Each structure stands twice: as C-alpha cells, then as structure tokens.
Amino acid sequence: MSNAPVTPPSAPNDFIRDIVKADLESGKYKSPVTRFPPEPNGYLHIGHAKSICLNFGIAHEFGGRCNLRFDDTNPTKEEIEYVESIIADVKWLIAGWADDRLGYKAAGTVPETKDGDFYQPAVVAAGFTPASQPGNAPVKGAATEPFYASDYFDALYAYAIELIRRGKAYVCDHTADEVDQMRGAPDRPGENSKYRDRSIEESLKLFVAMKNGEFPDGARTVRAKIDMASPNIWLRDPLIYRIRHASHHQTGDKWCIYPLYDFAHCLSDYIEGITHSICTLEFEVHRPLYDWILNALELPRPLPHQYEFAKLIPTYTIVSKRKLIQLVNDQVVAGWDDPRLPTISGLRRRGIPASAVRQFAYNIGVTKYNSVTDIAVFEHCIREDLNKRALRRLAVLHPLKVVITNLPADHFEELDAINNPEDVSTGKRKVPFSRELYIEQDDFAEVPPPKFFRLKPGGEVRLKYAYIIKCDEVIKDSSGKIVELRCTADLDSKTGGATSGRKIKGTIHWVSAQHAIEAEVRLYDRLFTEAEPEKDGRDFKTVLNPHSLEVVTGKCEPSLKDATAELRYQFERLGYFALDADSKPGKLVFNRTIILKDAWSKIEKKQG
RNA sequence: UCCCCGGUAGUGUAAUGGUAACACAACGGCCUUUGGAGCCGUAUUUCCUGGUUCGAGUCCAGGCCGGGGAGCCA
Numbered sequence: 088m089s090n091a092p093v094t095p096p097s098a099p100n101d102f103i104r105d106i107v108k109a110d111l112e113s114g115k116y117k118s119p120v121t122r123f124p125p126e127p128n129g130y131l132h133i134g135h136a137k138s139i140c141l142n143f144g145i146a147h148e149f150g151g152r153c154n155l156r157f158d159d160t161n162p163t164k165e166e167i168e169y170v171e172s173i174i175a176d177v178k179w180l181i182a183g184w185a186d187d188r189l190g191y192k193a194a195g196t197v198p199e200t201k202d203g204d205f206y207q208p209a210v211v212a213a214g215f216t217p218a219s220q221p222g223n224a225p226v227k228g229a230a231t232e233p234f235y236a237s238d239y240f241d242a243l244y245a246y247a248i249e250l251i252r253r254g255k256a257y258v259c260d261h262t263a264d265e266v267d268q269m270r271g272a273p274d275r276p277g278e279n280s281k282y283r284d285r286s287i288e289e290s291l292k293l294f295v296a297m298k299n300g301e302f303p304d305g306a307r308t309v310r311a312k313i314d315m316a317s318p319n320i321w322l323r324d325p326l327i328y329r330i331r332h333a334s335h336h337q338t339g340d341k342w343c344i345y346p347l348y349d350f351a352h353c354l355s356d357y358i359e360g361i362t363h364s365i366c367t368l369e370f371e372v373h374r375p376l377y378d379w380i381l382n383a384l385e386l387p388r389p390l391p392h393q394y395e396f397a398k399l400i401p402t403y404t405i406v407s408k409r410k411l412i413q414l415v416n417d418q419v420v421a422g423w424d425d426p427r428l429p430t431i432s433g434l435r436r437r438g439i440p441a442s443a444v445r446q447f448a449y450n451i452g453v454t455k456y457n458s459v460t461d462i463a464v465f466e467h468c469i470r471e472d473l474n475k476r477a478l479r480r481l482a483v484l485h486p487l488k489v490v491i492t493n494l495p496a497d498h499f500e501e502l503d504a505i506n507n508p509e510d511v512s513t514g515k516r517k518v519p520f521s522r523e524l525y526i527e528q529d530d531f532a533e534v535p536p537p538k539f540f541r542l543k544p545g546g547e548v549r550l551k552y553a554y555i556i557k558c559d560e561v562i563k564d565s566s567g568k569i570v571e572l573r574c575t576a577d578l579d580s581k582t583g584g585a586t587s588g589r590k591i592k593g594t595i596h597w598v599s600a601q602h603a604i605e606a607e608v609r610l611y612d613r614l615f616t617e618a619e620p621e622k623d624g625r626d627f628k629t630v631l632n633p634h635s636l637e638v639v640t641g642k643c644e645p646s647l648k649d650a651t652a653e654l655r656y657q658f659e660r661l662g663y664f665a666l667d668a669d670s671k672p673g674k675l676v677f678n679r680t681i682i683l684k685d686a687w688s689k690i691e692k693k694q695g
Numbered sequence: 696u697c698c699c700c701g702g703u704a705g706u707g708u709a710a711u712g713g714u715a716a717c718a719c720a721a722c723g724g725c726c727u728u729u730g731g732a733g734c735c736g737u738a739u740u741u742c743c744u745g746g747u748u749c750g751a752g753u754c755c756a757g758g759c760c761g762g763g764g765a766g767c768c769a
Contacts, residue, residue, distance in 0.1 A: 100709075126769050161768060239761090263767055270765060274697035318698040320765045329767040348769050372699055372764050379761060394701085404704090409719045450710045450718065454701090457762050461706050464719050472706090475731060509732070540730075549728055582728075594728045660729045 099144075101453035103394050105370070107145055107363055116362045116389065119151035120190070120209075123177065123236075124158045127169035127336070129408035131176045133429040133444070133465075137399040140448030142365055143181050146188035152209060154190035154359055156234035162335035170336065172423070174233060176431035182443050188260035190359075192229040198242050198358050203244035203249065204387050207234065207358045219277050235348075236355045240648045242297065246354055246384060247309055247328055251290045255282055255383045256327065258293040259310045266308070269315075276316035277323045285310060299329055300343045304330050310425045313379060315343075321376045325349055328332040353377040353382075356391040364391045367398040368455060396453045402462045402618040404429045405627055419631065420614075426678050427614045427635050437611060438655060438665025438680035443472035459619065468679050470663070477657040478506050481518060481551065482597045482643040484608055484661065486525035488571045488600065491556065493578070494522040502552045503582070518644050520553050523600040525642045528658075530595040531572060533561060536694055539591035542572070549594040551659060555580040596659045607676035609667065610637040643675070650675065657683075 088485035097115035105277050107119050125131060128225050131139075146153040155177055159165050181189060190209040198205035210231050250256035259282045260270065290309075290578040297307055317323055327350035332343045354375075356364045362447030364377075374393045381390050400406065405414075406429055407645040414428070423430055427435035436446060447468040449462050481504070491498075526542070535543040542548045543670050547557045553576075560573040620627040641658075650656065652666045662682035668677040 105711085124769090128769080152724075197754080266767075267765080272697080272765060275765095305767065320698080323765085324701060326767055331767080345768070347766095352769085368700070369763055370769090374699095397701090409713065450708085454699055454708075456707090458707060463717065464707070470731090474705095479729080538730090551728060553728090555728095587728085591728080630760085647756070657729085657731085660731070662731095683729075683731050688730090690730080 090190065090193045095390045099452060100447050102394075103141065103363070103396060103453055104145060105150070106126045106394060110362070111149060114348065116268070118144050118362075119149050120143050120154070120360050120362045121365060122154040122190075122356065122359065122643070123149065123356075124156045124236075125159070125173050126158045126164070127166065128161075128164045128172060129169060129412060130172050130423045130430045130432060132406045132408075132411065132431060132432065133383075133401060134274070134399040134406040134515075135176075136431055136434075137178060137448050137451070138365070138367075138443050139177060139180055139446050141396070141453055143185035144449075145363065145365075147185040147660075149406075151188065151362075152190045153185070153188055154234050154361070155208060156355065156359070156673045157236065157337075158348070158355075159235055159335070159351065160345050160348060161331075162345065163331065164332040165336055169558050171208050172432060174582050178360055180437055180444060182441060183452055184445060185454075188232070190625070191344045192234055194232045195605050197238050197420055199594050202240075204388075205239070205358050207239070207357070212336070234353050234355075234359060235337055237335060239351070239355055240338060240342055240359055242358060243351055243354055244344075247346070247350070248294065249384060250293055250311065250327075250380075251294060253308070253383065254312070255289055256290070256311050257285060258290040258297070259283070259308050259324075259642050260306070261308075263305055263326070266326070272321065272427060273320065280310065280324065281314050283310075283324070285509060290411065294328075295662070296327070297344050298342075302330055304332055306330060309382065311376075311383075313376075313438075315666040318374055320376055321349070321373050325376060326639045327380075334542075334557050347519065349373055349376050350380060352392070353380050353393075353563065355379060357386060357388070360388070362389070364393045366393060366395055368395050368457070378634065385402070395455065398458050399451065399460055400458070401429065401460050401465065403425075403613040403615050403620075404462065405620055406617075414614075426609070426611050438663065438666065438677065438678055439469050440472050440476070440655070446472065461618075462613070466681055470684065470695045473568060473655055473657065473663040473680065476507075477655040477663050478513060479508070479657050480644055480647055481505070481598050482606070482641050482647065482658040482664075483525040483527050483596065483598050483603075483611070484639050484658075485528040486642050487531060487569065489524045489526050489556070489597070490571060490573050491522050491524070491554075491576045493575045496522055498522045504552045508601055516646055517601045518552060518646070519602040521601050523535055523598045524550070524597045525603060526550075526572075526595055526597045528569075530593075531558070531569070534571065534690070538690055538694075541595055542574075542593070547577075547591055549580070549591045551594050553581060553592050553597070554578065555586070555589060598642045598644050598659075600642070602645050604645055604648050604675070605646065606643050606677055608639050608641040608664070608679065610639065610679045612637075636647060641677070647675065650677075655680070 112333050117400045122127040123139050123142045143153045198207040238510050259280045269278045308326045310324045310326050313322045315323045322509050328344050331345050334340050343515050377393050423438045424432035447465045500520050501517035503515050528542040533541050542558050555577040556574040558574050562571040564570050612635050615630050616632045652665050656664045663680040664677040667676040667678045
C-alpha cells in the first residue's frame, strides 16, 4: 500500500525469542534460521499468520532467515492450487517487512551431498524476488523457488537406509490393524513386532523392494526401533515410511514410498540448517522422536531444536482447515477468499492491511497456554491501522432524500473536505453540494429516543463540511414510509461563516443527490453469532450469523469514482472500506472491512 | 487409567527471587464539524495447601482444574 506508512511495532518478548537470544549469546548458532512449513492441503488462515509472524519476526529481529517449506509428504491430500495460494499469502503478509529474510533456493536444486550428509543451501536475501511485485512469485522452474520436503526424498531415503544399517530401523510386515493392536494403549505397553529382529540385510533388501514398487499399498512399512513399552506412544516403534502408489504434485510418479511426518520433518530441518523449529503444542509429545531420529543418525552439523507454542484460537470464527473446507464446499461462503473467512486471502480481500495482521500477532504474544483470543483485539489493530491511513469520504448506504427549501433549484457549490485528519499531508478535496441531498435513514428519527442528537422534526443537525439544517417537514408515502425531509439551512453556518461556531450536538454525513455515484457495497459482519461456535461440542452450522453479508447500493461522493484497490477509505461515520476485486470502471464494488466504533449503538442497546 | 504441557483482572500478555503491570473489553468523564480519533479516570488480578527464604507470581512438595497424546495425517 502506497499511502501513509504505519509505524512498525517494536519487537515483542516471549519465551521463544528468549531462547533464540540465549542461543545467539552463547554462540550456539551464528544466526537463527527458522522455517514456516505448511502442508499444501488447504488455504492459510489467521492462525498460520501468527506462526508466520513469529518465524519471520525472529529472522527479522535477529538477522536470520526463514525458509518457506512445503511439508508435502502425503500426495493423496495435497494439491498444487494450495501451493500457489500459500506462496501468495506468505508474500503478502511479509511484504515490506521481512521479505528480505525469506529463504528460497536456486530452482531445481536438491541437497548437496558430502560423506552421506545432505545440505540444502538457501539463496541469499539479496537474490530474492521483491514480494511487492505481483506475478513474480517464485515457483518451480523460476530462478528461485521455495523449499519442498519432496526435494529431499532421495536424501530421506538414504537416511532411512542408514538407520536400518545401524540397526535402528526395520521393515515390518504387519498390517495396519495389527500395528494398531500391537501399539498398546497409554496405560498399557505395546508388544514387539515379530519382524523387529529380522536381519539388517533382509530389511535393506525389502526396503529397496518397497521403493521399486514390488508391494501393494500398506503391505509393509519401515519402523524406527525404539521402545514398545515407552509411556510416550510416539516412541513405540513409530512408522517412518509407508507404501503409497500415488502421483505426487511435485515428484510425479517417481516414488511409491513416502516418508511420514516425524521422519521427514526433523531431517528436512536439519538439511536446511534450521536452528529453531517452531511448531504448535500438539507436537510436544513428538519432540522426543524428533530428537531421537537426529541423534540416531549421528549427524555432523549442529542440530535443530523443536519448540512449541499455543496456536491462535480467535472468537467468532473457526480456524480448522477441515471445517473451512466445509464452509467453502457447502457454499456457506463464496470461496476461500470470502471476506468473512479468517483465511489470509479472505482478510486480504476484505481490505485488512498486512501490517494490521502483524500488529495483531505481536499484541497477542506467544506462550504455551491454550487461550481464546478475543477477536476485538484484532478489530482494534485493524481500526488503529486504518485510522492512520484511510482517506475520508462521504457515502450514504441507506439513502433518505433531503430537500433544502431555502436554496434555489440550481444551487451548486463545492465545499472543502479534509482527506484525513490523522494525516494532514493528504490534503483536501472538493465535495459538491446542492439543493437535494441524501442522508442516512438512521440519522433521522421521527420519534427520537433519549440522547438522540441527529435529525428530528423541528431539530437541527450539522451537515459535515456544510450547513446547519433544520427539519421542517416529514413527507411520507401512502404506506406511511418516510420518503423525504424538507429542511431549511442556516446559510451563515458554513465553515468560516458567521454562525459556523454554533453549538450543534450532531454532525451527519451526506451526498449531493444529483452528483452522487452509485456503488455496490458489501457489508460484512462476523460469520458466527457465538464467541465460541463449537463450544461444548455444538455444530458450528447452527450458529451461523444470517446477517454476515448485506449488499446495498450506496450513494457516494463523486471523487470515489477514482478509488483504487491499493488505497483504503473511511466512509465517514460508517467504517472502513476497500475496493473489491469484482469492481470495474463504472461498476464500483466496495467491501466493508470493519465498522467504526459505535458509541450510539451501545446507548441504544442500554435503552432497550 | 498412563505420559507430556499449562494455570497472573472479564479476555489475553508482562514482571527472569525485591512496590504485580500493559493491551483489549467494560464502565465513568473531558474534548470533538466523524456518537470516529484523542485525552483523563475506574480493578483487595498471581488455582489451592504446605515448605524454603529477610522477601515467592517466580524455587520445592502435594493436590485441584484445563489442554495435548494410542493415523500407514501433518
């Protein structure tokens, strides 16, 4: 975004950054190398944003690097569409902030080998494609590309063979059901596979045969030989390779065996020279296995270490790939980038600046405590950001006609309006004013409730940047609906005028009827009516907000015809708005990013 | 039931043995040509019990409560 820059947040403190700091001070590592390792089986969401901000934040603050790596070890669940959306989302989120810390590799390269050790160098920061240029996303075949666990399949295969050679892994012929049975339970030890002690040579031979496609899916697996009696179930001879005759989105039909997460992840980290491997709490019990594999191989370079933090759970939404897919497939929303979704592409389309997402990630902190984060914190960050950068404009979303009876029919003048009181450098603009206007229906009440200081019969209100008007007459149609207000203006009350200083309680926005341009305006609200949609096992579909989207045709001041997708707008007294991708010249479409804080609605609620 | 990890105002987060603080929310007030923004104010907040210590949110022990863990998912 090219307008008013937002002050970057100062670096936060948390237990992970404390560890990084200590590791750097002790000389354990020269600089931190983190990674963001999504599986391409869905779109990224606000929870991933927290992780991205943490990993790239560390790289940014401590002079390190963060690799984008696709954890693509399960071809049956992954799709190339997700790879592409993830690249776009990551680049958007770190653009202008930490994009110089984004680790890529030279296109088409695989890890370098030396004495059985594998190392995948990263492209230096200076070589990165600027993230701010759309269409330049590095993908396979370009000069640089993200990391893919699938690029390490040869290396991982070699490491698995080494593990078998060391007598620390074996090929197991038990069926999936048998393996399940023999794993035992949390309070009951498992039993050894009868293939556990077969010879190293036999395991080696069978593993090669597995790789060569000699067995059907599920016929055999490779297992680490650890301890079937361990209280940690992940140490009970966990599977590290399985047979899957499936085509992979990156490697095609080259492989019919694929490594499992626990084996692939720690070694991918090692291969890339990751120092701090940060993941969410549910992987805590996997850490002993992560360390076991790396130690069992007696690797020559410094080892990565895994640290876990609590994932983000915001109120009034859901962040679960499986459930987001459901909302998309059931057409509850219009797609992955529906502005009501907490997906990164949804936030972007809604008009939320990346800097607001980052600020949010900083504000909520990083701990190991399973917390629920009030979405109001995010909303605050969005308003704070947009308040500084948004250009003020006048727009009426639910129009009510007002005729200024003491003005001639051909009255026309242009009034000065301030573009952004928070940023005077944005200057002023002219807004046309004439005899017939539109005001917001809500800004008039025939029978005003207490403390209502907008327009009412016989009452006065100020038109922003224009005159003080008095409502003389309410005109209704045959059904009793108010269709027009007839008012008189205090012609000396314009800015700079003799009576401009008169104390009038209310100021409302307006547009000139004759000069207004129309726009489709999509009014988005929270997707759910409950703070915790799935509390106590409730089905989230039963608490969908039926008013999460309202589409209106708004009357906008004419300058809005030049609105751009890059800029952000505040429709005065209403909220923040951004041009939608559906917008075309002559057919404006705005998304409401978020409403302004609304003190009146609270008063109204209290009054019942 | 077994293993692992947590518990600080309403919600989050800080305080790294030395006066418990910050943000959001809520509620007052000031200001305002956005009922926005801004400014000022409002809270017997450390799960319980015991121990160590001159001193404990922090260290130790036991308990209570919550979360995670038995995919050929990640």
